[in-house]
Amino acid sequence: MSAERFTDVRSLLTAFARTMNLINPEIENHHQQTAYLSYMLAYQMGLRDRSLENCVYAALLHDIGSVMLEGKTSVIEIESDAGRISQLSAQMLEDIPGLSGTAEIISICQSSWKDIQFLLSAGRLSSRDCALAASAIHMADAISTMLCEDIPVLQQRRAMIKNAQLLKGREFAEETVDALEQLADREFVWLDLKYNPQFLMIFTGEIRYLSLDRTVELTRIMSRVIDYRSSFTAMHSAGVAAAAVKLAELSGMTPEECKMMRIAGNLHDIGKLTTPKEILEKPGKLTDDEFDVIKEHPYFTRLTLMNINGFDRIGDWAGCHHEKLNGRGYPFKFGAERLDKGSRIVAIADIFSAITEVRPYRDGMKKPEAIKVLEQNAASGATCPELTKLLVDNYDIIDKAREAESAEAGKRFFESLQK
Numbered sequence: 001m002s003a004e005r006f007t008d009v010r011s012l013l014t015a016f017a018r019t020m021n022l023i024n025p026e027i028e029n030h031h032q033q034t035a036y037l038s039y040m041l042a043y044q045m046g047l048r049d050r051s052l053e054n055c056v057y058a059a060l061l062h063d064i065g066s067v068m069l070e071g072k073t074s075v076i077e078i079e080s081d082a083g084r085i086s087q088l089s090a091q092m093l094e095d096i097p098g099l100s101g102t103a104e105i106i107s108i109c110q111s112s113w114k115d116i117q118f119l120l121s122a123g124r125l126s127s128r129d130c131a132l133a134a135s136a137i138h139m140a141d142a143i144s145t146m147l148c149e150d151i152p153v154l155q156q157r158r159a160m161i162k163n164a165q166l167l168k169g170r171e172f173a174e175e176t177v178d179a180l181e182q183l184a185d186r187e188f189v190w191l192d193l194k195y196n197p198q199f200l201m202i203f204t205g206e207i208r209y210l211s212l213d214r215t216v217e218l219t220r221i222m223s224r225v226i227d228y229r230s231s232f233t234a235m236h237s238a239g240v241a242a243a244a245v246k247l248a249e250l251s252g253m254t255p256e257e258c259k260m261m262r263i264a265g266n267l268h269d270i271g272k273l274t275t276p277k278e279i280l281e282k283p284g285k286l287t288d289d290e291f292d293v294i295k296e297h298p299y300f301t302r303l304t305l306m307n308i309n310g311f312d313r314i315g316d317w318a319g320c321h322h323e324k325l326n327g328r329g330y331p332f333k334f335g336a337e338r339l340d341k342g343s344r345i346v347a348i349a350d351i352f353s354a355i356t357e358v359r360p361y362r363d364g365m366k367k368p369e370a371i372k373v374l375e376q377n378a379a380s381g382a383t384c385p386e387l388t389k390l391l392v393d394n395y396d397i398i399d400k401a402r403e404a405e406s407a408e409a410g411k412r413f414f415e416s417l418q419k
Contacts, residue, residue, distance in 0.1 A: 241265025
């Protein structure tokens with residue numbers, strides 16, 4: 001695809017859902033259900049265009065803040081702390097261009113309608129559409145959580161509607177309850193909700209394309225889900241992306257390839273969402289069994305990214321960051337003939353960032369020691385000698401870029417924790 005039609009909304013939304021699926025498949029299904037019913041309710045209430053789009057994004061992403069909280073890995077655990085998680089989710093998104101409306105909805109989507117009305121009357125919300133979208137998500141979230149697996153879904157709808165009616169005007173907006181009542185006799189909605197909540201096919205209808213620049217912005221969402229999961233990784237993806245982009249520029253890659261490189265660097269560790277935190281945060285040497293678990297993450301990175309339209313090269317670059325030119329890397333055992341320049345750059349940037357960045361249990365390596373490690377890797381046949389020399393020759397430039405973006409990512413992460 002061209003830079004102006006680099007990928008499409010449907011493909012990227014599917015990737016967002018799969019990102020949460022890496023943490024727990026139960027969470028993905030819950031988000032799919034919530035987003036599907038939120039869309040149906042919002043559309044029934046008359047929301048269209050950008051308001052409807054913001055509602056769906058918010059429904060899909062309203063729980064991403066759960067990655068910052070210890071032990072919140074199931075729907076029940078997340079719902080027990082839903083208000084706090086929605087605030088964290090909103091903070092993760094609020095400064096990403098084009099997502100301020102989504103963040104605003106998420107920030108209030110666990111609030112009662114009475115509280116939302118107060119904010120609306122006080123001029124603290126941008127629009128009534130924002131308020132109605134939040135009410136739709138609040139109701140859809142509750143219904144998805146209450147669905148019973150062992151009772152036919154059509155037998156559950158009456159109880160769901162009755163409960164909503166009891167809370168009309170207090171917990172949920174009058175319009176939202178009315179919309180639910182209007183959906184009562186549409187059996188397909190309830191059947192889709194339980195068995196096939198493919199809201200993406202409804203919401204996206206025609207394929208809507210995204211430019212490369214917009215894709216870079218939106219994939220920052222997934223990058224933050226990765227980094228915010230642990231203080232051990234809070235700065236790593238940003239550092240890898242910065243080092244990889246600078247190395248790509250110095251090596252002569254095109255401006256478009258450098259933007260793709262930023263995405264690859266930002267998302268190279270997305271597969272680590274499958275890795276237990278106790279392994280991620282272990283300060284000492286991993287056991288063989290623990291290392292086997294670590295070896296899985298590049299596979300899941302590549303699997304997730306290669307399923308996004310237009311991401312073939314990005315998926316390769318990001319998913320091969322632990323491969324070695326001598327074929328002794330993991331998990332694919334690709335050798336030099338299979339690893340292109342982009343893959344080689346991300347691999348070197350990952351090593352460089354890992355050894356130079358500060359971790360909670362150690363300081364980063366100083367320049368002489370880091371250069372020694374980088375050159376040893378090249379000499380052993382693990383990494384590309386030419387690109388390693390390019391990094392060493394431009395060490396200060398690349399390290400400055402890595403340090404600046406790592407520091408900014410770390411600052412954002414720890415400020416979110418304090419909030």
